[in-house]
Amino acid sequence: MSDTTTLKNAKILIVGGAGFVGCNLCRHILDKHDPKEIWIIDNLLSSEISNVPEDSKVNFIFGSVADDRVLAKLPDDLELVFHLACYHGNQSSIADPIADHDNNTITSLKLFDHLKESKNLKKIVYAAAGCAVAEKTFEDPTATSEDAPVSLFHDSPYSISKLVGEMYGNYFWNRHGLPFVKARFQNVYGPREILGAGSWRGTPHTVWRNVIPTFIWKSLNEEALPLDNGGNASRDFIFVEDMAKGLVGCAQEGQPGxxxxxxxxxxxxxxxxxxxxxxxxxxxxxxxxKPARDWDRSGKRFGATLKSKEKLNFSATVSIKNGLAKTVDWTKKNRELINQSIEKHEFMINQFSS
Known part of the structure; x- marks a missing residue:
């Protein structure tokens, strides 16, 4: 397409680039798209500096985009921005709604406001949450489409703040022409998701965050896998390499708004x-x-794929079984790293279990 945005020789910002998805996206862009430079902002709250690629094109800034001093360090000629930073996870947000607000809502508002007058910016791709618009059901679900109705009643502050980020982005697109594209994430998994990455966030889910890395770790240690609601819940799992390609597709072909x-x-x-x-x-x-989680009313869900296939030419290609095999292999090779990350929270985990 003639209006395709190119990443080649582009100046790119990845907010949350030390995180699981961000670091995989950074590597994908370096490997496949030959950017001019990539800037990463990350406060390492739920990520590790070891995830940042060692490459002369990568510039790392420690801090939050809610900090004006951090924003001031960015070049004023950025062409592409991926906003992936968040206060990781529903249960962490339930444990501390204020921290969720500070790291999900204020960060998005400050970033969008900072970029609203940018002359070079071609796209800003926002990591939206598919769970925030999914039907709340334990019955047979239908695929959640991009135009699904949005409820005013939500299971977690995380879900709320991700929707507020969409709304702020929509406002800055309408008011200032910010080229804002929403990438609705489903459940991402794959290599470089380190259990316990970052700082303690007030709940054991600082460590036991997402189901796949938790299950793999416990399974490798021959532990019983905990099945909430008897394991009847369902999700749409997408491998992180596919997610990186989808995010690039949003930057290349996605239409603002x-x-x-x-x-x-x-x-x-x-x-x-x-x-x-x-x-x-x-x-x-x-x-x-185990019984169903008391806060979670979204028992079963998966995402519709037609629009992304038609408009972005994007389809996920890695099957769940192949993706799990790759993730298990990575976990085995990085057991020492993961164990060290888990152990740094051991005292706090014991406090909660005692």
């Missing part, structure tokens, strides 16, 4: 997920059946 699902379109139950992982690791320990 529009939302695009980055999804596999495949519904996988947590029970099946546990079975796949235990088979890969050889874990024979029986699963641990």
């Amino acid at each position: 529009e939302a695009y699902n980055l999804a596999s379109g495949v519904e996988t139950t947590i029970k099946d997920l546990a079975t796949y992982i235990n088979e890969l690791t050889g874990n024979k320990t029986s699963v641990d059946l």
Whole structure:
């Protein structure tokens, strides 16, 4: 297409670039798109500096985009921005709604306001949350489309703040012409998601954050995998390499003001997920059946993929079983790194369990 935005020789900012998705995106861009330079801003609240690629094109700034001194360090001729930073996870936001506000809502507002007069900016891609617009059901779900209705009742501050970020971006697009594109994430997994990355955030879910790295770690240690609601919940799992390609697709082909699902379109139950992982690791320990989480009303969900396929030419290509195999392999090779990350929170975890 003649209006395709190119990443070649571009100045790019990745907010949250030391995080799991951000560092994989950074590597993908370096490997496939030959940028001029990549700037990363990250406060390392839920990420590790070891994730930042050592490359002469990468410039790292420690801090938050809510800090004017950090924003002042950025070049004024940025062409592409990926805003991936967030206060990681529903349960951390439930434990500390104020911290969620400070790291999800204020950060988005400050960044958009800073970029509103930018003359060189071609796209800003925002990591929106598919869970925030998904139907709340434990019955048979339908694929969540980009124009799904938005409820005013939500399960977590995280869900609320991600929607507020969309709304602020929409405002700056309408008012100032900010080239704002919404990438609606489903459940991302894959290599470089380090359990316990960053600082303590008031809950054991600082460590046990997402289901796949948690299950893989416990399975490798021959522990019982905990199945909330008997494992009947389901999610749309998308491999991080596919997510990086989808984010680039949003930057290249996404239209300002529009939302695009980055999804596999495949519904996988947590029970099946546990079975796949235990088979890969050889874990024979029986699963641990638990009741449904008291805060979570979104039992089953998956994303519609048609719009992204037609408008971005994006489709996820890595199957759940192949993606899990790659993730298990990475986890085995990085057990020492992950164990060190978990151990730094051991005292606080023991305080919560005692």
